[in-house]
Amino acid sequence: MLSSEATIQTTILADKLFAFLLIEPxxxxxxxIRALVxxxxxxxxAKKTGLDRRxxxxxxxxxxxxxxIEDLDALIEAFPEYELWLWKGEVDPGQGQISPAYAEADLKLAGQEAGSR
Structure with a gap:
């Protein structure tokens, strides 16, 4: 029998897998994922996830x-600010959820006092 923590983790993984495989192509x-890497x-x-650079x-x-899916999980664990973008292609800067394009634009605008940072 699984502990309640293991059951919760299994349920979360099953939900992620369902979304990963069925909700969006x-x-x-x-x-x-490729764009972020x-x-x-x-x-x-590789340094942040502990997985091989190759x-x-x-x-x-x-x-x-x-x-x-292990690649996606490792990216989200190491770079949680990209989770919403990786899953849904959306950003929510107010909640700290960004995309590479948003991060790049934010860096360019930082000197102009127009970014979120």
Whole structure:
């Protein structure tokens, strides 16, 4: 029998898997994962996630390789500010949820007092 914590974690994983596979076409989410790894660099992502840099390089540049749910989980754990964008393609800067494009624009505007930081 699973503990209540394990049951909760299993339920959360099942919900994520359902959303990952059925709610949105996988290709769109895969594209965002690849874009984020390219934006941050495979080396930086590897350092923050603890997963191999070669894996992240493959994810970023080899379209024949499928992105795994473990890759998505590792990205969200290491970079929670991109979670909403990775899952749904949306941003909510007020809640700290950004995209690479938003982060880039925010950095460029920072000197003009127009960004969120």
């Amino acid at each position: 996988l290709g769109m989410r895969e594209d965002r 390219k934006y941050l660099s495979p080396a930086m992502v 894996r992240w390089g493959t994810v970023a540049h080899n379209l024949k390789v499928k992105v795994r």
